């Protein structure tokens with residue numbers, strides 16, 4: 001539509017109303033507040049402090065696709081990502097569950113126009129922490145500790161309390177701020193592995209993590225902070241961490257698995273499928289047309305079962321495009 005032919009547009013106006021609208025749109029979905037954030041240091045030299053909750057031996061690793069362009073935004077979507085990661089459905093974890101992977105099977109290209117082939121990526125849960133520095137007050141060590149690190153504490157997530165029906169009660173609960181870490185070995189987890197080699201665990205102390213570089217050149221410098229004897233596996237403080245993870249129903253396996261689910265692939269990638277508001281995956285109305293193209297690379301097992309056999313035959317008789 002050009003400016004000349006543009007009809008009158010009734011934009012909504014006003015700061016108060018905008019604020020309300022923003023709150024409302026953030027509240028929709030309900031679960032958002034309860035899901036942990038992902039670990040992310042966007043700028044070169046940015047840093048944070050974390051306490052790993054998942055030790056070396058329990059790190060989950062999977063084949064993963066990165067920067068996969070998403071399909072067109074669904075009607076009414078206000079925000080829609082240009083590209084997303086996914087867990088490859090051909091990862092050995094899904095043997096017997098999935099036999100396809102839309103991104104592998106269709107040789108989808110990533111945002112950089114290269115084949116979006118899968119790579120190993122590692123997953124772990126951490127608590128985000130922060131350094132506490134003396135401010136000169138007696139409570140924080142007096143004048144001699146001004147500006148000096150005197151301790152480390154949890155950052156806090158304020159989470160909606162839910163009733164038995166899963167609806168917010170209006171109360172807020174405070175929990176240690178959980179982070180999901182999803183990163184390669186090289187440049188990230190390999191550095192933690194080296195520290196595990198020294199200490200036999202990565203859970204008995206906090207680590208200061210600093211981003212070094214940008215793009216594919218990024219390394220994360222990980223510096224151990226002196227252990228806090230009262231905070232390591234087996235202590236009451238640690239049990240509170242474990243308990244808060246359980247109360248928030250944060251399960252790493254479920255988070256990773258969701259990124260390989262039918263629903264996830266249908267929602268973000270596969271244009272021949274749609275997801276309804278209840279999360280059910282269906283073939284889109286135009287799937288028959290899309291299916292015609294797909295037949296060229298179909299494995300012929302009909303495992304997807306989405307197209308009735310007679311419709312398949314009809315489409316085949318229309319002629320399969322080559323190439």
Ligand SMILES: [Zn+2]
Pocket residue numbers: 065087088089090101102103104105118
């Ligand atoms: Zn794949």
